Amino acid sequence: MPAATAHLIPLPVEETAPTTRERIVEVAARSFREIGYQKTTVADIARTLKMSPANVYRFFDSKKAINEAVVERVTGEIEGMIAAIADTPKLDAPERLARVITALHTDCRRRWEAHPRVHEMVEAAMSESWSVCQAHVDRIEAVFRRMIEDGVREGSLTVADPKAAAACLHAAIVRYCHPLLVSRQHGTALPPLPTMIAFLLGALGVSGR
Amino acid sequence: MPAATAHLIPLPVEETAPTTRERIVEVAARSFREIGYQKTTVADIARTLKMSPANVYRFFDSKKAINEAVVERVTGEIEGMIAAIADTPKLDAPERLARVITALHTDCRRRWEAHPRVHEMVEAAMSESWSVCQAHVDRIEAVFRRMIEDGVREGSLTVADPKAAAACLHAAIVRYCHPLLVSRQHGTALPPLPTMIAFLLGALGVSGR
Numbered sequence: 001m002p003a004a005t006a007h008l009i010p011l012p013v014e015e016t017a018p019t020t021r022e023r024i025v026e027v028a029a030r031s032f033r034e035i036g037y038q039k040t041t042v043a044d045i046a047r048t049l050k051m052s053p054a055n056v057y058r059f060f061d062s063k064k065a066i067n068e069a070v071v072e073r074v075t076g077e078i079e080g081m082i083a084a085i086a087d088t089p090k091l092d093a094p095e096r097l098a099r100v101i102t103a104l105h106t107d108c109r110r111r112w113e114a115h116p117r118v119h120e121m122v123e124a125a126m127s128e129s130w131s132v133c134q135a136h137v138d139r140i141e142a143v144f145r146r147m148i149e150d151g152v153r154e155g156s157l158t159v160a161d162p163k164a165a166a167a168c169l170h171a172a173i174v175r176y177c178h179p180l181l182v183s184r185q186h187g188t189a190l191p192p193l194p195t196m197i198a199f200l201l202g203a204l205g206v207s208g209r
Numbered sequence: 210m211p212a213a214t215a216h217l218i219p220l221p222v223e224e225t226a227p228t229t230r231e232r233i234v235e236v237a238a239r240s241f242r243e244i245g246y247q248k249t250t251v252a253d254i255a256r257t258l259k260m261s262p263a264n265v266y267r268f269f270d271s272k273k274a275i276n277e278a279v280v281e282r283v284t285g286e287i288e289g290m291i292a293a294i295a296d297t298p299k300l301d302a303p304e305r306l307a308r309v310i311t312a313l314h315t316d317c318r319r320r321w322e323a324h325p326r327v328h329e330m331v332e333a334a335m336s337e338s339w340s341v342c343q344a345h346v347d348r349i350e351a352v353f354r355r356m357i358e359d360g361v362r363e364g365s366l367t368v369a370d371p372k373a374a375a376a377c378l379h380a381a382i383v384r385y386c387h388p389l390l391v392s393r394q395h396g397t398a399l400p401p402l403p404t405m406i407a408f409l410l411g412a413l414g415v416s417g418r
Contacts, residue, residue, distance in 0.1 A: 137398045167400040168408035172381035180389060189346045191376040199377035203412035 021059045021069075023049060029070045037067065037120035064124070068132050071125045075136040078107060079143070086143050093151025094206045097169075098197045100143065104177040105193055112179045122179045141166045148204065158205025165204060172200055230268045230278075232258060238279045245326035246276065246333050273333070277341050280334045284345035287316060288352070295352050302360025303415045306378075307406045309352065313386040314402055321388045331388045350375045357413065367414025374413060381409055 027048045031040040042063055046053040060066045082100045091099070112118050126133055144166035151157030159165045175181055176193055191199075236257045240249040251272055255262040269275045291309045300308070321327050334342055353375035360366030368374045384390055385402055400408075 134398055164400060164404055165408060167398070168405050171384045171399055171405060172409070174384045174390070175380045178390075181383070181387075189343055189376070190380055191373060195373055196377050196380060199374060199412050200381070202414075203408050205411075 020051075020055075024056055024059055024066065025069045025073055028066045029073065032067065032070060032121040033115045033118050036117035037063075037124050042066070064128050067121060067124055068129045070121065071129065071132050071136075074111070075132070075139075078104070079136070079139050081107060082140065082143050086147050092154060092156045093147045094156055094201050094204070097144070097147050097151075097201065097204075098194075100147070101173055101176070101197055101200075102193060104140075104173070105182070108177050108179060108182045112182055119180060126180075137170065141170050144169050151204065156206065168203070169200055172203075229260075229264075233265055233268055233275065234278045234282055237275045238282065241276065241279060241330040242324045242327050246272075246329035251275070273337050276330060276333055277338045279330065280338065280341050280345075283320070284341070284348075287313070288345070288348050290316065291349065291352050295356050301363060301365045302356045303365055303410050303413070305356050306353070306360075306410065306413075307403075309356070310382055310385070310406055310409075311402060313349075313382070314391070317386050317388060317391045321391060328389060335389075346379065350379050353378050360413070365415065377412070378409055381412075 024045060028040065028045050031044060031048070035044075040063070042056050042060075043053050045066070046056045049056070056066075060069065082103060085099050085103055086096055088096055088099070112122075141163075145162050148157060148159055148162040148165055148169075152159055152162060173196070175190060176196065190196075233254060237249065237254050240253060240257070244253075249272070251265050251269075252262050254275070255265045258265070265275075269278065291312060294308050294312055295305055297305060297308070321331075350372075354371050357366060357368055357371040357374055357378075361368055361371060382405070384399060385405065399405075
């Protein structure tokens, strides 16, 4: 078939691998969020998609594998969001760090607070698919490290080991950005995020912001 | 009865209110740790103690109230431990802070890692009895604040608002000291605690330790 006319022949959408895969992930994500990871079965996902469980298993060999794809999609969105902020022109490194941390917190609240059952999916990923979580942590810390290195170069930060500082910074904000903790914070005990950010920027050699 | 001879007459131990209360808390603590909060009933606790559920209810009006007493006992032990470290003579504030944080982390690992079911008890306290958790957080932060104020006085720390800094410091170590997170850390992602402590002491105006 000539390439110039190939696009005129509609593809059978149901049978196109990437699209079916995406639809499975989409339906699974919604079910994990609303019904919960524990109560969702592969058969439920297949039924919603009006396909056989065997067809779902052509794309994913287990519910765990589906969850990994769901988590990868979510973490990919988060990483894309913070990379865009980290690349904002004309802002110094402390300001970009503050904006990235604020965005992680806001996104986490928006994404998880409304759906308590999403905890199950996160817990499952943490216990069964740690490498997916670890890869996300590594990519977030790479973005932090890049901003810290920029700050050292531009003279706005004083940090001896940017890689270690990025890891410490990330560990220090877990109370504000971890799906298992954000929805439980009850607001009472936690310092306001701007206070916390100023404290942590102090650890990076910035003072009096 | 003359006070001088009262101690010679043995009290009926089973009927002494504080002791029975303590035994209920002891048995409940063990059951929550080993069987889990969800699966433990007040009837189970009574059966272990060879008493009627009604007798348990004379001391605690619900399983939730028993859990609060268990959590208060545990948090009291932790607070006693760190208060003793915070009062160690001849150590400067940064060193005492480092030792308190290390002790909180070590205690948390020792106490929770071996008993995965203890999560249920912690989750129940966090969702049903937040004031008990909050009181613990407040007391830990009061100890941090006292050490930070000592450090400012002795010139080893530079902190404008010790109360806020204590709250930030506590929030920043949650990854190392929270029962819901410590047992899940898998070791891979987290900076070593001494690195994290040095980072956080930097936020308190200490450098190059």
